[in-house]
Amino acid sequence: MIELEGITKVYRAGSQSLEALRGISLGIGTGEFVSIMGPSGSGKSTLMNIIGCLDTPTAGEYVLDSDKVAGLTFDQLAAVRNRKIGFVFQNFNLLPYATAWENIELPMLFDGKGGRRRRERVTELLNAVGLYDWRDHRPSELSGGQQQRVALARALANDPPILLADEPTGNLDSKSGQEIMEILVELWKEGRTIVMVTHNDHIAARSGRIIRLFDGQVLS
Amino acid sequence: MNATLPRFFWSEYRKRRKKASLITFALFWGTLSVLLLMAFGRGMSTQFQVAFSGLGDTLIMVYGGQTSLEFEGLPKGRQIRLYPEDIDYLKDRVPEIMRIAPESYDYFQVSANGKEINRNVHGTTAEFGVMRTQVPQLGGRFLDADDVVEGRKVAFIGWKVAADLFGAGDPVGKQIVVNRIPFTVIGVLVKKIQDSMYNGPDADQVYLPFYAYQQIDNRRRINQIHIQPYDASQSKLIEERVRTLLGRKYRFDPDDRYATSFWNTIENNKDGMAVFKGIEIFLGIIGVLTLLIGAVGVTNLMYAVAKERTKEIGIKLAIGARRRVIVQQFFLETLFVFAKGTFWGCITAFNVVNLIRLAPINYDSFGIEAYLLRPVFSLQIFLVYMVILGVLVFLSGIFPAFRASRSNPIESLRYE
Numbered sequence: 304m305i306e307l308e309g310i311t312k313v314y315r316a317g318s319q320s321l322e323a324l325r326g327i328s329l330g331i332g333t334g335e336f337v338s339i340m341g342p343s344g345s346g347k348s349t350l351m352n353i354i355g356c357l358d359t360p361t362a363g364e365y366v367l368d369s370d371k372v373a374g375l376t377f378d379q380l381a382a383v384r385n386r387k388i389g390f391v392f393q394n395f396n397l398l399p400y401a402t403a404w405e406n407i408e409l410p411m412l413f414d415g416k417g418g419r420r421r422r423e424r425v426t427e428l429l430n431a432v433g434l435y436d437w438r439d440h441r442p443s444e445l446s447g448g449q450q451q452r453v454a455l456a457r458a459l460a461n462d463p464p465i466l467l468a469d470e471p472t473g474n475l476d477s478k479s480g481q482e483i484m485e486i487l488v489e490l491w492k493e494g495r496t497i498v499m500v501t502h503n504d505h506i507a508a509r510s511g512r513i514i515r516l517f518d519g520q521v522l523s
Numbered sequence: 524m525n526a527t528l529p530r531f532f533w534s535e536y537r538k539r540r541k542k543a544s545l546i547t548f549a550l551f552w553g554t555l556s557v558l559l560l561m562a563f564g565r566g567m568s569t570q571f572q573v574a575f576s577g578l579g580d581t582l583i584m585v586y587g588g589q590t591s592l593e594f595e596g597l598p599k600g601r602q603i604r605l606y607p608e609d610i611d612y613l614k615d616r617v618p619e620i621m622r623i624a625p626e627s628y629d630y631f632q633v634s635a636n637g638k639e640i641n642r643n644v645h646g647t648t649a650e651f652g653v654m655r656t657q658v659p660q661l662g663g664r665f666l667d668a669d670d671v672v673e674g675r676k677v678a679f680i681g682w683k684v685a686a687d688l689f690g691a692g693d694p695v696g697k698q699i700v701v702n703r704i705p706f707t708v709i710g711v712l713v714k715k716i717q718d719s720m721y722n723g724p725d726a727d728q729v730y731l732p733f734y735a736y737q738q739i740d741n742r743r744r745i746n747q748i749h750i751q752p753y754d755a756s757q758s759k760l761i762e763e764r765v766r767t768l769l770g771r772k773y774r775f776d777p778d779d780r781y782a783t784s785f786w787n788t789i790e791n792n793k794d795g796m797a798v799f800k801g802i803e804i805f806l807g808i809i810g811v812l813t814l815l816i817g818a819v820g821v822t823n824l825m826y827a828v829a830k831e832r833t834k835e836i837g838i839k840l841a842i843g844a845r846r847r848v849i850v851q852q853f854f855l856e857t858l859f860v861f862a863k864g865t866f867w868g869c870i871t872a873f874n875v876v877n878l879i880r881l882a883p884i885n886y887d888s889f890g891i892e893a894y895l896l897r898p899v900f901s902l903q904i905f906l907v908y909m910v911i912l913g914v915l916v917f918l919s920g921i922f923p924a925f926r927a928s929r930s931n932p933i934e935s936l937r938y939e
Binding site for chain 1: 527528531534535538539834835838840841842843846847848929931933936
């Protein structure tokens with residue numbers, strides 16, 4: 304499903320350059336639940352952003368679902384992010400002025416899905432994350448846990464085969480974190496491929512495989 | 524683009540309209556200020572021109588004088604006077620002259636309706652009316668050729684004379700008595716702005732047919748001759764030829780500048796026009812500067828608001844929005860805000876201008892209000908303004924979105 308070969312990412316600021324990833328090669332199969340762990344600055348998020356097609360590698364090859372990502376146009380990448388990948392961020396990244404319903408509906412709008420299909424799917428997702436009664440609330444009126452559940456529902460809107468979660472429980476209390484983890488495990492059991500970045504060993508323990516990064520390289 | 528996206532754009536705009544209202548107001552205010560400024564400028568310039576042409580249209584006036592040079596044995600200091608026959612004499616010899624009219628005047632007692640006033644009374648011909656913009660009020664007329672030839676006892680009077688003698692009543696058809704001879708009023712001058720004059724404003728004058736006037740004033744000489752050329756550019760040439768011809772007839776040196784004198788309004792108008800043009804250019808520069816200051820404010824605001832939405836763009840890109848969708852949304856929002864702000868600014872400016880134009884002008888004193896209270900709304904200026912501001916607003920409103928949509932989503936997502 305996901306194949307990385309010699310992925311390098313260098314950030315440049317003026318004459319300074321920082322090598323965030325140093326030739327990472329790894330593969331993640333369909334239906335796997337992989338945790339990426341490592342200390343701060345080890346390149347977890349950078350790797351995650353490259354897998355999620357939010358960022359491009361400086362060097363190396365990324366093959367997603369047998370397509371070379373480097374050969375895709377900007378709009379083809381947008382389509383990949385829209386249909387193949389659902390992304391859950393540590394800080395939720397919900398649109399602040401939009402309601403829970405509207406936030407979840409957005410990926411389907413960009414996919415050009417009709418009104419009826421959108422309504423049905425949003426209702427289904429809101430029920431699944433237990434927030435149907437909160438559908439007209441804006442992010443600022445929701446708790447952190449609720450916001451992350453809205454973000455999770457949004458990530459699943461177009462039913463993508465891959466779910467990427469960048470420290471999804473990082474900003475949550477333990478109870479809310481647990482709830483999110485239950486949902487992720489449930490989704491894994493349903494056959495979805497999940498890649499999650501985390502600091503937390505207990506949370507990582509619930510996934511199928513752990514990849515450890517250190518200083519931009521894979522340890523294990 | 525399917526119909527879902529515009530609906531989505533609209534619903535997003537409505538959520539943010541409080542923020543957008545600030546930009547809308549800035550556009551409204553900028554439009555209103557620039558258009559009003561330009562309307563007052565244009566109005567002032569127009570009123571200057573109207574006032575300038577109050578005396579007459581492309582007019583050369585010729586007066587007699589006193590010789591300052593000896594000529595063919597004749598001493599200097601001789602009086603040169605003009606006579607009625609000079610009209611035909613000049614008309615026959617100077618083909619560049621389109622119209623020519625004599626004018627004699629003196630101070631007389633004028634009475635009617637039991638009231639007596641002293642006013643300048645003039646004797647002239649029909650052509651004078653055209654040259655000196657003697658436009659009659661509705662229901663009246665100026666002197667015509669038959670009035671002059673037959674020496675009819677008719678009179679054309681200024682509006683102040685009419686008001687002094689007849690109050691608010693219509694004087695046309697009524698009689699006035701000048702030097703004990705009755706004249707029938709055939710017309711009253713319309714109110715006009717007049718900033719240059721001799722013997723006071725036309726509003727205070729009484730005009731009689733030339734031969735009828737000679738019955739109350741037995742001097743044979745005339746005070747001045749009015750000449751209108753076919754082509755205004757020939758005014759200097761006409762001046763030279765008239766001076767030479769009169770010199771030949773009355774025997775003075777054609778180079779003698781004091782034997783006759785000329786009031787060439789065409790030459791004066793050139794100076795005047797330069798002043799009007801200067802005023803227009805000056806106000807144009809102020810308008811452009813005002814526009815730029817306004818544009819800097821508006822574009823700054825738009826840029827800041829668009830920049831502030833970088834993260835929003837990042838989120839949308841991250842969940843699969845295409846570049847086109849992002850740019851389309853910003854374009855439509857900017858278009859809507861721009862149209863709304865400038866539309867209301869334009870409508871308000873138009874109404875303010877027309878409201879101010881309703882204010883009455885005091886034609887008696889012809890003070891500053893005559894220049895200020897007649898602003899002119901110009902569609903041309905509005906269109907130029909729209910183009911300049913439009914370009915700036917669209918650049919500032921869309922550029923940040925355009926740039927954000929071309930970079931990796933993560934860069935926009937990191938924007939705080």
